[in-house]
Amino acid sequence: MAKNVLDVNNLKMYYFTNKGVVKAVDDLSFTLKKGEVMGLAGESGCGKSSLGFTLMGMPTPPGKIVSGSVKIDGREIVGLPEDVLRKEIRWQKISMIFQGAMNALNPVYTVGYQMIEPLIYHKGMEKEEALDRAQKYLELVGLSSDIVYRYPHELSGGMKQRVIIATALLLEPEVVIADEPTTALDVVVQAQIINLMKKLKKELGLSMIFITHDLSILAEISDKVAIMYAGKIIEIGDSEKIYYEPAHPYTQKLLASIPRLHEDVERLEFIPGQPPNLITPPKGCRFHPRCPYAMQICKEQEPELKEVDKDHYAACWLL
């Protein structure tokens, strides 16, 4: 059986703002095996990107890891000093394709410069070696190696996203976090990028956390899926289980709200209301104000994740 490359236990990361404490990552536990892709879904603001940044050991200010553990390849990273994280962990053990990164490429530098700058400054690599590496990875993602000399405005959206993916792979990390890597792309380009990620998964044995709010895209690549709601994982399990036997009312509603291309649906389901703010989330089950099945207990006590089936967990009082 494949080993765990990522072990997350009771992880909490809160933003300490002057309006109050935003509990964006609130007691999450999960594991990721070598070569596995875990999809992470949930509505806007539920804490998906916050989890990504936390796993990179770089919560955005005023965020702080409050408690819990993150082991990458067996090594605890919570509590490591910043210089160790920078030298030994970030980008070479775990890397991230940031949400919207392709639009954040600097227009005044060549693609190559932007790819290798961190290797030279943070990792002390020689320029020649770094450039070689950049070219190798550009080819791996289906671009020609002379892209290193081009400027971002000369590239299409799909090409820019490939550059970002190549950059995340440069130091051969164990785990890659891809945060909405296809969201702004047209459907054909989106499918091309998903194909590329499938290929990388297979050829490099890449382990990945794939973040998106779009459950259709997530199904294209995920071996297992975690559904987040208001800072919590409320259901997690193998993809087939999540898509065909969802246990949590929230997951069920999310799936029923997707229009299907080749199926006639009389009416789409939707979830009335909106996700709660994370400073004063509702007591008990955080979903109770929007849940059609809410009972008295849901308003008072928080349900824990329960095993509903082999490797399939959900947090709901109905179960």
Place this chain on the structure above:
Amino acid sequence: MAEPILKVENLKKYFPIKRGLIGALKGEPPKFVRAVDDISFEVGKQEVFALVGESGCGKTTTGKLVVKLLEPTAGRIYLEGHDVTELKTAEEIKAYRRKVQIIFQDPFSSINPRFRIFDVLEEPLLIHGIGETKAEREELIFKALEMVKITPPEDYVSRFPHMISGGQRQRVAIARALILNPTFIVADEPVSMLDVSIRAEVLELMKELKEKMGVTYLYITHDLSTARYFADYIAVMYLGRVVEMGPAKKVIDNPLHPYTRALLAAVPEPKPERRNIIKELPIRGEVPSAVDIPPGCRFHPRCVYAQMGLCDSKHPQLVEYEHGHFAECHLVGKI
């Protein structure tokens, strides 16, 4: 199709591109972005007509032409039999704008952030001189908010846009369009910025309003799944042209044009059992610029069926392959 309420005939919109000084001195011919390049379609009363296609294919430009935010380079638009392109005086245009409303993609920027919800909805009433007293206007505003299920309205009217959710903001944008009791609504990507769960709510609302109020929609989207769900007819655009058009289910389940087939093959579906299979995408490369449009069939550089000698030199005609189902391809029915 129901009796047509909107007819678009040979519509074109070319945007001039600025030549550099040197280009102008050298006498280079002026260049154009051919955003909409000779399209025709009809929309039946109380139906939903979807325009789909990739970014830059001319969907928004078509929508803006229909609501007269842009003037066409050539072609005609008829609403209820009247030639819209002939409307010239401010008064005629104002009367037209009252009947034909547009909802934009971004609920965050299409509403003035300094207006309270009340003001957002009162503005069109004031412009069109509807409701003599504040009390009369308030009644209309409350009714419009109730229609889009922002209830009770008195809890919302004095809020600013940032004090409501994205889905609610988009519903306010719909209420603003509905308050003038329009016959026709152009909805330009009305749900693409919203979360799936909220997206479904807004789509359901638009569907309900179609039945209750008898509105007709031009629904602009890049999402074929919502088009199939919401629309009666679909037109697929590529580089300024309609390359396929027909009843929504026919276009999705029996696509005729190679481009439509490629788009459909690319649509992700929530079926995890296919996760390790690399998807076949029957299309090459990326969309070329709308300035240098390829000769012959403009899709030929990307088409996997292209026949050189034919497709790269001769422009295909739009043909009706089966009743009401058209495609613009030399090989319709043969591939």
